[in-house]
Every structure is written in C-alpha cells, then in structure tokens.
Amino acid sequence: MNDIASRLGLDSRAWVRWAVPAILIIALYIVPQLAGSTAFRMGEYEEVLSFLVIAVALNIAMGYGGQYILGITAVFAVGAYGAILAAKYHPHDVGLVAMCIIGGLVGAVGGLIIGLPALRVGGFYLALVSLFAALAIPTVAQQWAFVGADTGIPLYAVSGFAPKLSGEELYVIVASLVLLATAFSWALVHSRVGHRFVALHTSEQLATSIGIRAYRTKLLAILISSAMAGVAGGLYVYTQQFFAPGSSSVQFAVLLLAGMTIGGMGTITGPLIGSVIILGINQFFTSFQQYNGIVFGVLLLLFAVFLPNGLMARVAVLSDRLGLKPPRTPGAPAGRPAAVTPDHVPGSLDGVPEPTAATALAAKPAARLPTWTPIIGADESSPLVVTGAKRAFGGVTAVDDIDLTVTRGQIHGLIGSNGSGKTTLLNLISRFYSLDGGQITIGSTRLDNRPPDAVARAGIARTFQSPKLMLRESALENVIPAVELRVRCSGAESILRLPRGIRVNRQARTEALEILEALGLHHVMDQKAAALPHGTRRLVEMARAIALRPSFVLLDEPAAGLSPVELELVAEVCQNLARSGVGVLLIEHNVPMVLSIADTVTCLHQGRRLFQGTPAELRTDSTVASVFLGIDEPLEASS
Amino acid sequence: MTLFLTALFAGLAVGSVYGLIALSYTVVFNSTAIFNIAQGDLMMAGVLVSYFCLDRWHLPQLVTLLMIVGVVVTLSLVEERVAVRPFVARPVVGLGWFIATLAFSLVIETVASIIYGQNPVVPIPGALGNGTIQVAGVHVATKFILAFAVMIVVMVALEVFYKRTWLGTAMRGVAEDREVAALRGIDALRISRLAFIIAGLVTALAAFVVAPIVSADVTVGLTYGLKGFIALAAGGFGSLRGCVLGGLLLGVAEQMFDLYVSSNYEILAGLILVLIVLAVRPSGLFGTRAVREV
Numbered sequence: 022m023n024d025i026a027s028r029l030g031l032d033s034r035a036w037v038r039w040a041v042p043a044i045l046i047i048a049l050y051i052v053p054q055l056a057g058s059t060a061f062r063m064g065e066y067e068e069v070l071s072f073l074v075i076a077v078a079l080n081i082a083m084g085y086g087g088q089y090i091l092g093i094t095a096v097f098a099v100g101a102y103g104a105i106l107a108a109k110y111h112p113h114d115v116g117l118v119a120m121c122i123i124g125g126l127v128g129a130v131g132g133l134i135i136g137l138p139a140l141r142v143g144g145f146y147l148a149l150v151s152l153f154a155a156l157a158i159p160t161v162a163q164q165w166a167f168v169g170a171d172t173g174i175p176l177y178a179v180s181g182f183a184p185k186l187s188g189e190e191l192y193v194i195v196a197s198l199v200l201l202a203t204a205f206s207w208a209l210v211h212s213r214v215g216h217r218f219v220a221l222h223t224s225e226q227l228a229t230s231i232g233i234r235a236y237r238t239k240l241l242a243i244l245i246s247s248a249m250a251g252v253a254g255g256l257y258v259y260t261q262q263f264f265a266p267g268s269s270s271v272q273f274a275v276l277l278l279a280g281m282t283i284g285g286m287g288t289i290t291g292p293l294i295g296s297v298i299i300l301g302i303n304q305f306f307t308s309f310q311q312y313n314g315i316v317f318g319v320l321l322l323l324f325a326v327f328l329p330n331g332l333m334a335r336v337a338v339l340s341d342r343l344g345l346k347p348p349r350t351p352g353a354p355a356g357r358p359a360a361v362t363p364d365h366v367p368g369s370l371d372g373v374p375e376p377t378a379a380t381a382l383a384a385k386p387a388a389r390l391p392t393w394t395p396i397i398g399a400d401e402s403s404p405l406v407v408t409g410a411k412r413a414f415g416g417v418t419a420v421d422d423i424d425l426t427v428t429r430g431q432i433h434g435l436i437g438s439n440g441s442g443k444t445t446l447l448n449l450i451s452r453f454y455s456l457d458g459g460q461i462t463i464g465s466t467r468l469d470n471r472p473p474d475a476v477a478r479a480g481i482a483r484t485f486q487s488p489k490l491m492l493r494e495s496a497l498e499n500v501i502p503a504v505e506l507r508v509r510c511s512g513a514e515s516i517l518r519l520p521r522g523i524r525v526n527r528q529a530r531t532e533a534l535e536i537l538e539a540l541g542l543h544h545v546m547d548q549k550a551a552a553l554p555h556g557t558r559r560l561v562e563m564a565r566a567i568a569l570r571p572s573f574v575l576l577d578e579p580a581a582g583l584s585p586v587e588l589e590l591v592a593e594v595c596q597n598l599a600r601s602g603v604g605v606l607l608i609e610h611n612v613p614m615v616l617s618i619a620d621t622v623t624c625l626h627q628g629r630r631l632f633q634g635t636p637a638e639l640r641t642d643s644t645v646a647s648v649f650l651g652i653d654e655p656l657e658a659s660s
Numbered sequence: 661m662t663l664f665l666t667a668l669f670a671g672l673a674v675g676s677v678y679g680l681i682a683l684s685y686t687v688v689f690n691s692t693a694i695f696n697i698a699q700g701d702l703m704m705a706g707v708l709v710s711y712f713c714l715d716r717w718h719l720p721q722l723v724t725l726l727m728i729v730g731v732v733v734t735l736s737l738v739e740e741r742v743a744v745r746p747f748v749a750r751p752v753v754g755l756g757w758f759i760a761t762l763a764f765s766l767v768i769e770t771v772a773s774i775i776y777g778q779n780p781v782v783p784i785p786g787a788l789g790n791g792t793i794q795v796a797g798v799h800v801a802t803k804f805i806l807a808f809a810v811m812i813v814v815m816v817a818l819e820v821f822y823k824r825t826w827l828g829t830a831m832r833g834v835a836e837d838r839e840v841a842a843l844r845g846i847d848a849l850r851i852s853r854l855a856f857i858i859a860g861l862v863t864a865l866a867a868f869v870v871a872p873i874v875s876a877d878v879t880v881g882l883t884y885g886l887k888g889f890i891a892l893a894a895g896g897f898g899s900l901r902g903c904v905l906g907g908l909l910l911g912v913a914e915q916m917f918d919l920y921v922s923s924n925y926e927i928l929a930g931l932i933l934v935l936i937v938l939a940v941r942p943s944g945l946f947g948t949r950a951v952r953e954v
Contacts, residue, residue, distance in 0.1 A: 089755055089758065091762075134935070135935075137939065138934075138935045138936075138938035138939040138942075139935075139938055141938055141939070141942040142893075142897075142938060142942050144755070145695050145755060145758050146893065146938070148755065148758060149695075149697070149886060149889045149893075150893075150934055150935070150938070152886060153886045153887075153889070153890065153930065153931060153934065154931060156882065156883065156886060156927070157927045157928060157930070157931045160927045161924075161925050161927065161928060164924035164925060165924075165925075271882060275762065275766055278759065278762070279763075282759055311770075311773075311774060312770065312774070313770070314766050314767065314769060314770025314773075315767055315770045315771065317763075317766060318763045318764065318765075318766035318767035318770065319763070319767060320763075321759060321760075321762070321763035321766070322742065322743055322760055322763035322764060322767070325743075325756045325757075325759040325760040325763060326742075326743070326746045326747075326756075326760060329756045
C-alpha cells in the first residue's frame with residue numbers, strides 16, 4: 022500500500038497532519054448543531070470564541086515571543102470599553118467591523134502604555150506590571166460613571182443600536198474570525214517577524230548577535246498581541262452587547278494562562294484546545310465553580326512542572342516519533358550518512374576510526390567552499406581596532422589595557438589559558454559587556470557606545486563558547502534569521518505573503534541552505550537543533566555567523582569538542598572566510614591549529630597582552646614559553 | 661495640615677506592609693532567583709488565621725501570632741516543595757516557575773475563599789489595642805505604629821543576617837552562581853528551603869500587623885502581592901533598603917492620591933508610579949546596582 026502511494030508521489034501518512042486541524046475546523050462550525058442553538062447558548066459560544074482570540078493573541082507574545090504579558094485581560098478590557106463606548110454614542114454608525122477596529126486600536130495603545138516602560142526591565146516585570154493593570158482597570162471602571170461604573174454598559178438597552186448580524190450568521194462570522202486570527206498567527210510565526218520572536222525568546226544574546234533589535238522586537242510582539250486582544254474586546258461587546266468591570270478580571274487572566282499552559286504555548290493549536298478545555302469547564306460547570314480555582318491551580322502546577330510545553334507539544338513529539346511528518350528532503354534519510362573517505366579530509370589521522378565524524382559530519386562538505394564576500398559593512402575596508410580595552414569584574418581585572426587589530430582578509434588568533442580574558446575581550450567587542458576604558462572602532466565608526474545588535478549590523482558576527490541555538494527549531498531555521506537581517510523586506514510583507522515577502526522568504530531559505538550545504542550540513546537541515554550532536558551544533562552556529570555575510574567574524578573556541586574531520590573543516594572555513602575578505606578573530610585552545618592558519622597571533626595572560634606577532638615569532642618567543650611551559654627557552658630555536 | 665499628616669502616617673503604615681512583602685520577595689529571589697508571586701496570598705492566609713483566632717476563638721494576641729507563623733511558614737514550605745524545588749533543581753528555562761507559583765497562589769486563594777465563605781469583611785483587633793498616640797499634633801493609631809516598627813526591625817535584622825553571617829552570604833551566593841556555591845559545599849536545596857522559611861516568617865509578621873488595618877478579606881492577597889512588587893520595582897530590585905523605601909513611597913503616594921486627586925481611583929497611584937519609575941529609572945529609585953538580568 023505504502024509503496025503504491027509513495028510511487029504516486031503521495032505520502033500515505035501526510036493526511037494525519039491535516040486531519041486534526043480539519044476535524045477541529047469542522048467541529049468549530051457545527052457546534053451549534055451539536056450542542057444546541059438557543060440564543061442564550063449562541064451567546065455563550067460567541068463569548069468563548071472571543072476569548073479564543075485573546076488566547077491566540079497571548080500565544081503570539083508569550084508562546085513565541087517569550088513576553089509574559091499575563092495581564093492581557095487589561096488590554097482586552099480597554100479595547101472592549103473603547104468599542105462599546107463608540108457604539109453607545111454612535112449607535113447608528115458603528116457595526117462589527119468598526120467595533121473590532123476601534124477595539125484593536127485602543128488595545129494597541131493600552132499595550133504600549135504597559136509595554137514601553139515594563140520592557141525596559143523585561144522578564145517577569147512585564148508579567149507583574151500587566152497583572153497589576155489587569156487588577157487596576159476593572160477597579161477603576163467600577164467607580165467611573167462614564168463607563169457605567171459597577172453595572173457596566175448594556176448595549177442592548179441603547180436605542181438605535183441594531184446589530185445587522187445575529188443568530189447562526191453571526192456565529193459563523195465570529196468562528197471565521199477566530200480561524201482568521203489563528204491563520205494570521207501561523208503566518209506571523211512562519212515569517213521573518215516570527216523568526217525574530219523565537220530567536221529572542223531563546224536567548225537575547227543569540228538574537229542580538231544576529232542584529233535583532235531586542236527592545237523593538239519585544240515591543241512589536243506586545244503591540245501585535247495587544248491589538249489582537251483589543252479586537253477580541255470589540256468582538257466580545259458586539260456579540261454580548263454588554264461590558265462591565267466583572268467581564269475581565271485577574272482571575273480571568275489566570276484562566277487564560279492555565280488554558281495556554283495546558284494546551285501548549287508556542288504551538289498554533291495548543292492554546293486554542295487548552296482554552297476550550299479550561300473555559301468550557303468554567304463556563305458550563307457552574308455548580309462546581311467555587312472549586313474550579315483548586316482544579317485549575319493544581320492542573321496548572323502539574324503542567325508547569327511536568328509538561329511545561331503542554332499537550333500539543335507532546336502530541337508533536339509523538340507524531341514525530343511515529344514518523345507522521347513526511348520527510349522534506351527525499352533521498353537523504355536521516356541516520357544513513359554518506360561515507361567520509363580519508364582522501365577528502367586531508368590531515369585527518371590515517372587509520373583512526375572517527376565515530377563522531379560518521380554520525381555528525383555525515384555528508385561531505387563542498388569540495389571547494391564558495392566565497393563569502395562581506396555584504397554587511399562591506400563599504401568600509403578599515404580594520405577592527407581595539408585600543409586600550411579595559412574591563413574589571415569586582416576586584417578582578419579581566420581585560421587590562423589590550424590593543425588588538427583584526428584586519429580584513431586575515432585570521433587573527435587569540436590564545437591564552439582559561440581566565441586570561443579571551444572571551445571577555447570578545448564580549449567587549451560584541452558589546453555584551455561595556456568597556457571600563459579604551460575604545461573599539463572600525464575606521465571612523467566607534468562601536469563601543471553602540472548596543473550589541475548595532476555591532477552585528479555593523480558587520481561583526483560571532484559564535485558562542487557554548488553554542489546558542491534555537492533548540493526547538495531545525496538547523497535550517499536556525500540559520501534563516503541571520504540571512505533575513507541583511508535581505509531588506511518589511512515585516513508586514515513577510516507575514517502577509519505579499520509578492521516581495523514571498524520572494525524574500527524563499528531567498529532567505531535558499532541562501533541559508535547554500536551555506537549549510539557548503540558546510541556539509543544539508544542532511545541535518547530538517548533536524549531539530551536539540552537532536553544534533555555538539556560538534557554539529559558548533560558548525561550550525563558557524564553557518565549562522567557566515568549567513569550574516571559579515572566583514573568580521575569572531576569565533577569563540579570553534580574547535581572545542583570537535584572531531585578531527587570537523588576540526589579540519591573549521592580550519593578550512595576560517596581560511597576561506599579570510600580569502601573572501603573577512604577579518605577573522607579566532608579564540609582557540611588548539612594552538613597547533615591556530616599557528617597553522619593564523620596570520621597574527623595575540624597571546625593573553627591574566628588579562629594582559631603577553632605577546633603579539635606572527636606564528637613564527639610566537640614559536641621563538643621566550644616569554645610565552647616561560648609563562649606557559651615554565652622553561653627558559655622558546656618553543657623552537659630561532660633560525 | 662492635619663489631614664496631610666494623618667494621610668502621611670496612614671501611608672507609612674500601609675507602605676510598611678508593602679515593604680514587608682517586598683522584603684519577602686527579595687529573600688526568596690536572593691537565594692533561588694525565583695519571584696514568588698504567591699507571597700501576597702500567603703499573607704492573606706495569615707490574615708484569615710488572625711481573624712479566626714481573634715474574632716472567632718478569642719485567643720490572645722501572642723498565641724495568634726504563633727498560629728500565623730505556624731500556618732504561613734508551613735504553607736511556604738509546602739509551596740517550596742511542590743512549586744519551586746522542581747525549578748531550583750534543574751536549570752531555569754523560561755518563566756515556568758512563575759506559572760507554578762501563580763498556580764499555587766490560585767489554590768490558596770480558592771481554598772481560603774471556601775473556608776471564609778461569603779462572610780462580610782470583619783475588622784480585627786490590633787495587638788496594641790485600638791487606641792491612638794499623639795504624634796506631631798495628630799492621632800496615630802497604634803496599629804500603624806506597630807506596622808512601621810515591625811518593618812524597620814525586620815529590615816535591620818535581614819541586613820545584619822545577610823552581611824554578618826556565613827549563612828546569609830551563602831544564601832546570596834546561591835542565586836548568584838549555583839554551581840560555584842555547590843563547589844563551596846553549599847546545598848542549593850537546603851538554602852532554598854531556608855529562604856522560604858525566612859520569607860514565610862517575614863510574611864507572617866506582615867499578616868499579623870496588616871490584619872487590623874485591612875480586616876478579614878480574601879482579595880487582599882492578590883492586591884498586596886502586586887503592590888509589594890510595585891514597592892520592589894520602585895525601590896530597586898535586590899536591595900533591602902530599596903524594598904522598604906519603595907513600600908513607604910507607594911503607601912504615601914496612595915494616600916496622597918486619595919487626599920488630593922480622588923479616593924475612588926487609589927489603585928491608579930500604584931500603576932502610575934511603577935510606569936513612571938520604570939520609564940525614567942528602570943533600576944528603581946534607590947537601586948544603585950544595574951538591574952539584574954531577570
């Protein structure tokens with residue numbers, strides 16, 4: 022059976038992937054037929070549906086963007102109040118569309134008021150400030166006659182307000198809006214904007230190292246999410262024709278969070294399913310409501326501890342394991358690597374089997390690496406110059422008055438024992454630490470007063486000592502955001518799949534793929550980074566740095582933990598980068614490797630510069646030998 | 661002037677309670693790098709204990725205090741075991757711990773409202789009686805003075821503990837770098853438990869002094885919990901004095917808002933305060949250190 026199907030070009034199991042969403046969509050539309058369609062019931066369904074829009078909104082900010090705007094119910098409330106007030110005072114002009122737009126705009130403003138200050142600290146600050154807003158908004162509304170105080174605004178009592186939609190027609194439209202919101206969230210997540218959200222969520226350092234502006238990106242996540250929650254507010258008041266302080270509370274925010282967590286944040290369908298479960302229990306088991314808090318609290322706790330990614334993430338893992346996802350790269354089945362023959366890996370130890378090489382670096386890298394001529398910062402040919410760099414942590418001076426020049430087209434090796442200040446120096450250059458003294462420049466541009474993402478956008482890419490990858494994403498998806506930094510395109514075009522958006526999305530994918538291929542990683546491109554062995558992760562990270570097409574690359578111990586084959590590849594990549602005109606700063610403990618490929622070597626010792634010169638000079642330098650080997654003669658007698 | 665002074669003293673008293681909550685957050689965060697949102701509801705539990713002991717059972721104040729300490733510290737330890745330890749034992753990824761403490765908070769609140777039922781808000785007698793003392797020409801309730809005094813004592817005690825004792829240093833070290841602390845023979849789990857005991861004590865004292873001020877009410881947990889955070893954010897994260905000053909500032913700001921703007925919208929005072937402080941000085945008004953990476 023399977024054979025026939027696959028010969029026909031059909032994957033017999035592909036339908037399973039689509040079955041679940043298809044069933045959900047059908048179920049969504051036939052709920053009234055199944056569970057009763059009295060006016061009261063319809064009102065309840067529509068209430069839950071507008072809550073689902075909030076769940077989708079929260080999922081964008083929290084599940085993908087990692088921004089815990091838990092008190093999003095505050096934004097929902099102000100959006101709803103905006104919409105219902107507009108309808109109250111202009112009952113003849115305002116309909117569903119206008120109410121959703123007004124709700125969205127008011128919600129977006131509300132989100133900005135919370136997000137702008139709270140994001141300056143980030144983390145749980147946003148969670149708490151927004152929760153406080155979720156507490157404050159209803160409390161204020163209770164006292165404010167303009168918004169109807171405690172009793173709220175009954176829109177059905179406003180003469181002249183006659184909604185055009187009702188009954189099943191309204192239900193179908195509301196259900197379709199929920200689908201639209203979900204589809205939008207899918208499109209967003211699979212766009213350059215979504216890639217940036219996930220990168221930032223994974224690690225702020227990783228994101229800024231590929232030029233993502235952290236604050237702006239977080240704010241965008243909040244803004245999109247808030248606008249959508251505001252739309253939900255508009256939808257809510259149109260369908261319920263009522264809004265009161267009790268319609269949104271902190272408890273409601275906690276319910277939403279419970280639904281998200283149980284269903285699975287950071288998956289498209291998880292928050293919807295989770296919210297339906299939680300809100301359904303809350304809405305329809307009213308006799309039990311007094312105890313709901315205990316049930317939800319315990320469930321939430323259990324999920325947070327034992328299944329933090331929720332039900333749908335679990336389902337995704339299971340369906341991966343069952344092979345329900347069709348392989349996207351036919352002809353390259355995972356786990357059956359092509360053989361690596363020694364003649365393709367010059368310098369490897371002959372006759373010694375290389376287990377890591379066989380599993381990790383399975384495919385043969387390109388015989389000749391392509392050129393990676395700099396694109397970002399390419400119009401500036403000056404070297405990267407560090408002068409008098411100084412940095413202390415408490416009483417320890419980690420980097421003390423260091424001068425260093427990385428010339429374009431050359432490899433600058435940086436060696437020294439652990440704690441000698443190599444990584445600190447690198448972090449100073451990429452601005453993860455600020456300098457206590459000295460400066461860093463390229464030509465006339467000073468970098469030492471710029472944020473880290475600006476350093477990346479000035480053309481300086483880097484890797485990390487312990488690779489920072491988006492573990493839930495594939496190798497390819499890890500490289501794509503770096504390409505996207507330099508391929509200009511607006512976020513909206515990318516999300517909405519406008520012509521240029523489609524072209525650029527495709528281009529980013531192709532370029533990322535080319536770089537992976539050059540490094541012999543195309544066979545793992547669809548594998549989740551979490552499943553990759555350490556050496557491969559390092560190479561993927563290197564691919565990401567190259568994908569920026571930078572003028573300078575800072576590599577932090579790229580060879581640590583690599584197999585000889587991979588080591589050879591790293592050396593070749595460094596040389597190729599230099600040949601392409603990139604300046605390479607190579608931090609490494611593998612001194613023979615550094616000496617064999619570097620043009621200049623700097624040796625640090627206890628934060629100070631011990632030596633700088635060519636590899637040949639290093640071999641004959643007596644200070645280096647005495648400090649590191651405790652001998653008075655140089656490594657090699659000077660010839 | 662009298663009105664102003666009366667508002668000022670009331671603000672300092674309520675602010676002291678915010679300060680105490682902020683201190684308990686800091687004690688936990690300093691050793692576990694976890695922000696325990698349930699702290700407010702732990703305090704609420706203490707307030708309810710106080711109500712049952714004093715109003716229903718007519719127990720003496722000292723016994724009441726012991727009961728509060730017993731209940732709050734026990735709940736605190738239960739929370740540490742079920743909601744926090746799983747996150748202390750493994751590397752912290754994301755804010756899962758935040759969700760866990762919020763969940764615990766929800767459970768406490770639900771159980772409390774079931775136990776307390778639909779009872780109306782009942783005033784609770786203060787430890788020093790319901791009298792007043794003349795200060796600067798105005799009558800100040802003794803319950804206000806007690807709150808302020810307890811907060812000062814707790815802050816000084818914590819400062820001495822952290823600065824002068826080996827254990828205090830160890831507790832700060834664990835949050836700073838768990839691995840290095842482990843290498844020095846510090847058991848992160850024991851420290852985490854200890855932090856919850858100390859934070860529980862601080863919260864119990866907060867409950868004891870706040871009970872006569874707020875009366876028995878299940879919703880105070882959430883409100884005071886969030887206001888304690890605002891005290892912390894306004895004052896400066898991680899600093900004990902910042903907590904206290906932030907708490908007093910918030911308390912006084914609320915009373916002044918009541919007096920000069922509108923008592924209906926008192927809650928806005930806190931929201932405006934925290935938004936302005938974060939916009940102008942994200943590290944908090946009295947925070948000298950850079951904000952930690954939170």
